[in-house]
Amino acid sequence: xxxxxxxxxxxxxxxxxxxxxxxxxxxxxxxxxxxxxxxxxxxxxxxxxxxxxxxxxxxxxxxxxxxxxxxxxxxxxxxxxxxxxxxxxxxxxxxxxxxxxxxxxxxxxxxxxxxxxxxxxxxxxxxxxxxxxxxxxxxxxxxxxxxxxxxxxxxxxxxxxxxxxxxxxxxxxxxxxxxxxxxxxxxxxxxxxxxxxxxxxxxxxxxxxxxxxxxxxxxxxxxxxxxxxxxxxxxxxxxxxxxxxxxxxxxxx
Ligand SMILES: [Zn+2]
Numbered sequence: 100x101x102x103x104x105x106x107x108x109x110x111x112x113x114x115x116x117x118x119x120x121x122x123x124x125x126x127x128x129x130x131x132x133x134x135x136x137x138x139x140x141x142x143x144x145x146x147x148x149x150x151x152x153x154x155x156x157x158x159x160x161x162x163x164x165x166x167x168x169x170x171x172x173x174x175x176x177x178x179x180x181x182x183x184x185x186x187x188x189x190x191x192x193x194x195x196x197x198x199x200x201x202x203x204x205x206x207x208x209x210x211x212x213x214x215x216x217x218x219x220x221x222x223x224x225x226x227x228x229x230x231x232x233x234x235x236x237x238x239x240x241x242x243x244x245x246x247x248x249x250x251x252x253x254x255x256x257x258x259x260x261x262x263x264x265x266x267x268x269x270x271x272x273x274x275x276x277x278x279x280x281x282x283x284x285x286x287x288x289x290x291x292x293x294x295x296x297x298x299x300x301x302x303x304x305x306x307x308x309x310x311x312x313x314x315x316x317x318x319x320x321x322x323x324x325x326x327x328x329x330x331x332x333x334x335x336x337x338x339x340x341x342x343x344x345x346x347x348x349x350x351x352x
Contacts, residue, residue, distance in 0.1 A: 101186050102143055105131065113141060113160070115149070116189060116206060121198040125151060125158045140165045144172055144182040146207060167207075171214040181213050185226060191323055192234045194330050202233045208295070218299065220308045225298050227315045228290045236322055239263030240288045245273065254281050257314050259321035277317065283310045 101114040101122075111127045130137050140147055140163040150162035172178035189206055193199070209226045213219055231237055241250055243266040244258060256270025257263070257279040264284060270276045286307065290298050303311070322328055 100141065100143055100145055100147060101190050103127075103141065111141070112157070114190065116193070116203060117149075117198075118200060118203045119198055121203075122190075122193045122195050123158065124195070125149070125160050126154055126156075127160045127163075137163050142168075142173075144169055144179075144186060144210060146210070167211070169210050169214050172210065177219075178213065181219050181223065182210060184223065185209050185213070188227070188230060188319070192230060192319075192328050196330055199233065202230070205229050205233060212295070216299075218303070220312075221299065221301065221303050224286070224303065224308065224311050224315070225290045225295060227319070228287060231315075231319070232291070234328060236262065236318075236328070237291070238287070238318065240284060240291060243269055245269035250284070252281055252285075255279050255284055257284075257318070259318040262318075277314065279314055280307075280310060282307055283314065286311060287314075 101116055103111045103113045106112045106126065109129045109131045111130045113125050113127055114122070115125060116122050127137055127141055130141055137160065141160075145165055146167040146169070148164045148166050149160055151158040152161045153159070169182070172182045185206065189202070193202070205226065209222060212222045216222060228238075238257075240263055242248065242264075243250060244261040244263040245265055246269050248266055250264050250266060253267065255267060255278075256265040256273065256276040258265055258270070258273055258276040260275055261273070264279065265273055265276050270278070286301055286303070289301060326332065
């Protein structure tokens with residue numbers, strides 16, 4: 100469950116991310132009444148099992164059972180802050196557009212990791228890059244997004260507008276491109292193609308964490324502000340991608 104808003108006198112509208120239906124909203128009736136049996140199960144950042152019934156405007160929650168309350172996250176302010184960030188990011192990058200089971204698993208895994216592991220910053224940086232992947236904005240980190248040459252082991256640039264790394268020659272001439280250290284680039288690449296168990300072996304010092312965070316924030320803010328994550332835009336992207344692959348198949352020879 101992502102968030103809730105009060106509705107009427109005793110009801111609540113819940114924002115959910117589900118395994119089988121992706122993102123959706125559902126109405127929990129009477130949940131704010133004293134001693135409602137459902138209330139305790141319907142807190143933000145909890146994993147629940149729900150039974151839904153068809154409602155007039157949106158599904159109605161008829162039964163709820165907690166699967167994982169992620170208790171350690173609720174216990175301290177920093178836990179709540181980290182979990183809020185995870186949920187907010189997912190919320191902003193998704194629409195009610197049906198299931199994305201990989202994304203659901205990423206969310207569940209990330210919240211569980213935040214409960215039991217100490218390297219919370221690393222968990223978030225890994226989450227960001229995997230999330231971008233799963234919503235269609237995997238940054239290009241291996242070839243220069245302008246000239247296509249292979250990115251060499253040296254300090255580079257990153258362009259939010261072009262969606263990836265730039266070689267030093269292109270980067271210095273591209274408006275809005277930000278410098279990115281070799282170390283930061285290496286870590287982004289590592290996270291992009293590794294399981295969490297592998298990614299976890301990386302050591303993030305505070306300076307490196309800040310650099311990665313700044314670059315990803317800048318990139319994600321750019322995508323969200325331009326509305327590049329809207330359903331219409333994503334459909335267009337997918338259509339172009341299909342057309343491209345069809346064109347390639349139609350090449351003679
Ligand atoms: Zn270049």
